[in-house]
Amino acid sequence: MSVSSPKIELQDLTLDYSHDGGESMPVLSSFNLTVQQGEFICIVGPSGCGKSTLLNMACGFLKPTSGTVLIDGEPVVGPDPRRIFIFQNNAVFPWLTVDQNIGFGLLDRPDAERERTVAHYVDMVGLTGFERAYPRELSGGMVQRVEIARALAANPDVLFMDEPLGALDFLTRMKMRADLVDIWRQEKKTVLFVTHDVEEAVQLADRVVVLSPRPAEIRTILDVQLPRPRNLDSPEYLRLRDEIFKTMGLDFSSPS
Numbered sequence: 001m002s003v004s005s006p007k008i009e010l011q012d013l014t015l016d017y018s019h020d021g022g023e024s025m026p027v028l029s030s031f032n033l034t035v036q037q038g039e040f041i042c043i044v045g046p047s048g049c050g051k052s053t054l055l056n057m058a059c060g061f062l063k064p065t066s067g068t069v070l071i072d073g074e075p076v077v078g079p080d081p082r083r084i085f086i087f088q089n090n091a092v093f094p095w096l097t098v099d100q101n102i103g104f105g106l107l108d109r110p111d112a113e114r115e116r117t118v119a120h121y122v123d124m125v126g127l128t129g130f131e132r133a134y135p136r137e138l139s140g141g142m143v144q145r146v147e148i149a150r151a152l153a154a155n156p157d158v159l160f161m162d163e164p165l166g167a168l169d170f171l172t173r174m175k176m177r178a179d180l181v182d183i184w185r186q187e188k189k190t191v192l193f194v195t196h197d198v199e200e201a202v203q204l205a206d207r208v209v210v211l212s213p214r215p216a217e218i219r220t221i222l223d224v225q226l227p228r229p230r231n232l233d234s235p236e237y238l239r240l241r242d243e244i245f246k247t248m249g250l251d252f253s254s255p256s
Ligand SMILES: Nc1ncnc2c1ncn2[C@@H]1O[C@H](COP(=O)(O)OP(=O)(O)OP(=O)(O)O)[C@@H](O)[C@H]1O
Pocket: 017, 018, 019, 027, 045, 046, 047, 048, 049, 050, 051, 052, 053, 054, 196, 214
């Protein structure tokens, strides 16, 4: 499949929230972004600028005040099982085992096919040996892996991820970041990924979209052309990271 066909088109998106008894609050105004098939896009920006709102509109959970979301050229008018949303706080079913959770979206498939698919994703996310475990018997990172495996097993064409690693401790997060890179290289899904973490964005993304404070506008879009897996000590990685920090008003270079 061509890597240059637009997968997601956000066209002139505007969103005003109205608060009880107050004026309407603009969160996005005339927002435009085109995402190519198979691209991994990270969205960063200050807290409260509208990142989650943008993701919610892109996947059809939230109707824009005006503007259009197109996926494969078709207007998005609501959630669609071909597109999966992964939240920060996992949404696995506590009463189902790991393999039942991962196979949840495949209940209409023949048993043999479902078992094969579940086994494939259990292996991909490194949960072999835990197939019969319940979420309460797993660490936070393992539960998040279950959620990612469940999403991938359903074979979505787009993954929307809102701070999916945000609740994890530092070491688990670093490991999961590397795992996500591996998984994405195998699956090549189109991914829209919101994060507060600039380093995470530069490690993961093909392009990093940096937003302004609310109402969110695109401050800059950085192409990250470093080969994966990325060397987090390389001068180019550090340069891109620092460029984003500067764009966000944070300059950590030492005073001369
Ligand atoms: N359902 C809602 N009703 C009214 N206002 C809302 C609603 N959801 C979000 N907001 C407001 O919209 C603005 C953007 O919120 P949003 O959650 O999109 O920001 P964000 O960039 O994802 O924030 P954070 O990085 O802190 O998670 C905030 O000022 C928030 O208070």
